[in-house]
Amino acid sequence: MKKVIASLLTVAMIAAMAGCNKAPAQSSGATSSEAKPGESKPAETAAPAETTTAETTGKDTFGEGPVHINLWSFTTEVPDMVKQYISMNPDFGKKYTFDVTIVATTNGNYQPVLDQALKNGEVDMYAAESAFVKKYTQGKGAEFAAAYKDLGIDVDKAIKDAQIAQYTVDIGTRPSDNAVVALGYQATGGAMIYRASIAKEVFGGDDVATVEKAVGAGSGSYDTFWKAAEKLAEKGYPIVSGDGDIWHMVENASSSAWVVDGKLNIAPERQAFFDMSKTLYEKGWSNKTADWTPAWYADMKGASQEGKDNKPAFCFFGPAWLINYVMVGNAGGEKIGEGTFGDWRVCKSPVGFFWGGTWVLASKAGADNADKKAGLAEIINWITLDASDKGLQYMWANGTFPGKSKDSVASEKVMNSADGKLDFLNGQNMFDAFIPANKNADGKCLTEYDESINSLFREQVKQYATGQKSIDDAVKQFKADVSDKLHIDS
Amino acid sequence: MAKTQSLHKESIGLKIIIYVVCVILAIASVLPFIIMFSNSMRSTFEIQQSSISFFTKDPIGNLAKNWKVFNGKSFDPATGFINSLIVSTGTTILAVYFSCLTAYALYAYEWKLRDAFFGLIVGIMMIPGTVTAIGFYQAAYKVGMTNKLSMLILPAIASPNMVFFMRQYLQASLSMEIVDSARIDGAGEFMTFNRIVFPLMKPAIATQCIFTFVGSWNNLFVPQILLTKKEKFTLPIEVSLLNSDIYQTEYGSIYLGLSLTVIPLIVIYILLSRYIVEGVALGGVKS
Amino acid sequence: MRNKKLVSYGKFGYIFSIPFILAFLVFSLYPIVYTLVIGFTNLEGLNPKDVHILWDNPFKNFAWVLKSKLFKKSFTNTVVIWIMNFIPQMGLALLLTAWFTDRRSKVKGQGLFKILFYMPNIITAATVAILFGQIFGFPSGPVNATLIKLGLSKEGFDFQLKPMRIKAVVAFIQFWQWYGYTMVMLISGVIGINPEIFEAADLDGANRVQTFFLITLPCIRTIMLYVLVTSLIGGLNMFDIPSLYAMNHGDNGGYTLNCFIKDQAFGPDNFYDTAAAASVLMFLVIVALSLVLFFIMRDKDEAKLKKLKKQQLKMARSRKAY
Structure with a gap:
């Protein structure tokens, strides 16, 4: 046993010593990444920023000013933006220090901890994701948020000037005083992303106009879409990979929200999803996949599933991030002609929708502090409203923000001036489809319960579609689950 | 004598069973670690396409890339x-x-x-x-x-x-x-x-x-x-x-x-x- | 033996327990009392105002939980999954223990096997859930691809569809993760047995099956009880794998008690009150079950065990004396 204890003690001592050496080790790490900026971040073109960026790596704070601003986030995305801004504007970093707290949303841990800190007035700026943003803009957490105009931002004018996507403004507007309290940087309006070669084979043409006509793009109904599905099925192609691909469209285009006046409400559009899913399943119009599983990714590559000889799906529905962060890498190639790379095009979807997104908020506690107010206004304005070529969104749209590829942004003005051409789309400018997509998106049916209710609903839809139970039993179980888990009665 | 022989046979049979079971269990125990280590040398997209596979184009390059992402946070x-x-x-x-x-x-x-x-x-x-x-x-x-x-x-x-x-x-x-x-x-x-x-x-x-x-x-x-x-x-x-x-x-x-x-x-x-x-x-x- | 313990030493019992008690008071009692009290309040939501004890109807939260069908279902699920995993787990662990501790047929490489069998317990639940999610993936995954190739299924099985299937997968994962741990526990119990007892059995001409059932098993009863009780507690607290793999699938088939508590406390409306009530109820259930196990098994066995050990020791000694 002595040996065990001895070895544990040795380990502990080594650990303690390593702990003491931590600071120098870190700075040497920073020096080495400084030495080879090109290698550490290949996507980066804004090289001048690198020196300062490297210095702040591994630290918990950005900037070195006397005024401290507490920033809370669930990923490193927003903190990285602050870091970037300070590196571009060293003066800002001399005035303010950002103390960053990051709590992952895994296991739903971010919200309880953030809530606690908000109550104690220890948060000045925070980020919220589409799944729970309404809690902080319109729900029970809305009281903590400061209106953008109270920070000194002329928000109405700025929104108009930058042509910010309306749905992001709707979601970020607090109903009690009709004030904008949160805005995003990324816009997540969704479009239809289809395979050109399959379109040519089935519809006789792969151009956007032909396909939009064939699927009834922008019609607001699925009638034409189902006809296209039938046509595709004749040649053996399922129109989508799984029912989840259509769900986001159904969900967002609903005429009413899940919860109305404190009661569960199943909008007719969502009720119709039961039979849509069953049709897809029974007629073989999908490959029966679930999102984020290998079978789903296989359809992006245009490959059959393990052990089967099924044909790949015709299209996916999603925002620009789905293309750049998910589909590009899963196309099975890196150049036009390899795998499905270059065989994809974007067009308007039959029904408008959006999917995901992050919103940035300032707290009342932060806005009430005269020292912090100006700093908060400056950084939030840069992230959410600055449509100039110095703004965050310009870098974001052009793929010049370190470590990020091209993405659609909240400001239409930025997208009009940015280059959205992608090899993946055979040179098509993705913003041609995403600018109208952001306009079509509607954030009015969003509630803070959506994430929970959606998963309960889709589970029961699956039970019905696969023939496990009748539609009445499925609806009954769905209502019971919502009542038991969320205390929302029907 | 006959008794010890049959005892001997029985123990050989038992030993075979023991080793077969143990080897199967050992494989089932180790496999996830191997998958984990081999996936750390594969690219995100290779993993998405097939998470349980030992195929990779460029193990060293992927490992370096994965480390960069991890360390770059x-x-x-x-x-x-x-x-x-x-x-x-x-x-x-x-x-x-x-x-x-x-x-x-x-x-x-x-x-x-x-x-x-x-x-x-x-x-x-x-x-x-x-x-x-x-x-x-x-x-x-x-x-x-x-x-x-x-x-x-x-x-x-x-x-x-x-x-x-x-x-x-x-x-x-x-x-x-x-x-x-x-x-x-x-x-x-x-x-x-x-x-x-x-x-x-x-x-x-x-x-x-x-x-x-x-x-x-x-x-x-x-x-x-x-x-x-x-x-x-x-x-x-x-x-x-x-x-x-x-x-x-x-x-x-x-x-x-x-x-x-x-x-x-x-x-x-x-x-x-x-x-x-x-x-x-x-x-x-x-x- | 007991009469040798002098009363004057008793105070050391208190002294040696002080660190535990202090740490317990500081780090455990507060949260526990906190939880209990919350069960009687209306603590809900993000920024609760006017939190008070429900004097009019103090058991409101408890009544609500008991009435909830989902709570009942989550309770049955938890018990069923635990049984489905515990019986084969204990069976396999006992079998391996018998093989590895058998003094006559020494299994070669057993050291390596022992090390390997415990390995599944080292990986985090998150990794395990991801890996098994992929292995049992539908419509394509290694298990289904094999089934299709062998012609056993045309389309493959969706393991997350039916309540019983999802329970089986969760139980299998738990079994796989824990049989090694149980085996290590049991073996460490066997190692603690005085070798003289086995020698005595050898001399008596007991075969290995007899030795295992008549000597080894009774001697490791205390350790088995420990394994049983901790597994029961761990099983009723089962959360990681169900929440990562099964919580929102299989028509609530893999929804356990802790999933229920977690959903109440960390859903969008933070029902800390019902979550606390549910955990108190769960606590009571566990106490009841454990006490039943404890008192039925312990008292009798301890007495028997002591007698047995004494007898065997006596026999061993008398034989040595010859």
Whole structure:
């Protein structure tokens, strides 16, 4: 046993010593990444920023000013933006220090901890994701948020000037005083992303106009879409990979929200999803996949599933991030002609929708502090409203923000001036489809319960579609689950 | 003669069965580790296409890329590693020592509240951890003890599960005669425990060390709500942060992070498992 | 033996328990009391105002939980999954223990096997859930691809569809993760048995089956009880794998008690009150079950065990004396 204890003690001592050496080790790490900026971040073109960026790596704070601003986030995305801004504007970093707290949303841990800190007035700026943003803009957490105009931002004018996507403004507007309290940087309006070669084979043409006509793009109904599905099925192609691909469209285009006046409400559009899913399943119009599983990714590559000889799906529905962060890498190639790379095009979807997104908020506690107010206004304005070529969104749209590829942004003005051409789309400018997509998106049916209710609903839809139970039993179980888990009665 | 021959045959048959079962179980036990390590050398997209495969185009390049992603986040894997090591080592030492001490108190002495105290320990064992964690967090928050590693270590002094185990173990294997003879030799009670009883509990301690260290090292729930500053993150928190960006999940670096997380565990486990495998004989303890 | 413990030593029982008690008071009691009290209040939501104890109807939260069908279902699920995993787990662990501790047919490489069998317990639940999710993936995954190739299924099985299937997968994962741990526990119990007892059995001509059932098993009863109780507690607290793999699938088939508590406390409306009530109820259930196990098994066995050991020792000694 002595040996065990001895070895544990040795380990502990080594650990303690390593702990003491931590600071120098870190700075040497920073020096080495400084030495080879090109290698550490290949996507980066804004090289001048690198020196300062490297210095702040591994630290918990950005900037070195006397005024401290507490920033809370669930990923490193927003903190990285602050870091970037300070590196571009060293003066800002001399005035303010950002103390960053990051709590992952895994296991739903971010919200309880953030809530606690908000109550104690220890948060000045925070980020919220589409799944729970309404809690902080319109729900029970809305009281903590400061209106953008109270920070000194002329928000109405700025929104108009930058042509910010309306749905992001709707979601970020607090109903009690009709004030904008949160805005995003990324816009997540969704479009239809289809395979050109399959379109040519089935519809006789792969151009956007032909396909939009064939699927009834922008019609607001699925009638034409189902006809296209039938046509595709004749040649053996399922129109989508799984029912989840259509769900986001159904969900967002609903005429009413899940919860109305404190009661569960199943909008007719969502009720119709039961039979849509069953049709897809029974007629073989999908490959029966679930999102984020290998079978789903296989359809992006245009490959059959393990052990089967099924044909790949015709299209996916999603925002620009789905293309750049998910589909590009899963196309099975890196150049036009390899795998499905270059065989994809974007067009308007039959029904408008959006999917995901992050919103940035300032707290009342932060806005009430005269020292912090100006700093908060400056950084939030840069992230959410600055449509100039110095703004965050310009870098974001052009793929010049370190470590990020091209993405659609909240400001239409930025997208009009940015280059959205992608090899993946055979040179098509993705913003041609995403600018109208952001306009079509509607954030009015969003509630803070959506994430929970959606998963309960889709589970029961699956039970019905696969023939496990009748539609009445499925609806009954769905209502019971919502009542038991969320205390929302029907 | 005939009898021994059939016995011989039977044992060969049995041996074949034993080895077949053991080899199958061994493969099932090791496979996930191999998948984990091989996936850390594959690109995110290769993993998405087929998560259980050993195919990769460029293992070294992918490994380097995955490491860059992991290391390129604003947190520092080396710091996370050291924090995890401090927490797990501290937890293990405190839990093992004080559990043995408490178990010894429960086993070796007659005292009035003994049975009540034992009942209490059994009771604490049964309390579900999920919700008490919130009470724990709020208490820590009130006294300003969040972001302190000691808040994860000190509670280990009261490890009811281990006390229960150690008591059961003492009951099965420690003879009071040994304690008595030490007393006759004039050793103090505390000394007797440290010099005689504690070393005698070696096999139990070795196994409990492993369980505690593994549990503490992999613990995510409490650290995640208690530690919110990057310089205090443990390794599992950093890995879970890689996973929380739903738009861009870097599976390659997640597997790399998971592999890095598990390597120290394997090392420590193998180091300590010697004591189990060798099977420290307890001869002389009870007779 | 007991009469040798002098009363004057009793105070050391208190002294040696002080660190435990202090740590317990500081780090455990507060959260526990906190939880209990919350069960009687209306603590709900993000920024609760006017939190008070429900004097008019103090058991409101408890009544609500008991009435909830989902709570009942989660309770049955938890018990069923635990049984489905515990019986094969204990069976396999006992079998391996018998093989590895058998003194006559020494299994070569058993050290390596022992090390490997415990390995599944080292990986975090998150990794395990991801890996098994992929292995049992539908419509394509290694298990289904094999089934299709062998012609056993045309389309493959969706393991997350039916309640019983999802329970089986969760139980299998738990079994796989924990049989090694149980085996290590049992073996460490066997190592603690005085070798003289086995020698005596050898001399009596007992075969290995007899030795295992008549000597080894009774001697490791205390450790088995420990394994049983901790597994029961761990099983009823089962959360990681169900929440990561099964929580929102299989028509609530893999929804456990802790999933229920977690959903109440950390859903969008933070029902800490019902979550606390549910955990108190769960606590009571566990106490009841454990006490039943404890008192039925312990008292009788301990007495028997002591007698047995004494007898065997006596026999061994008398034989040595010859």
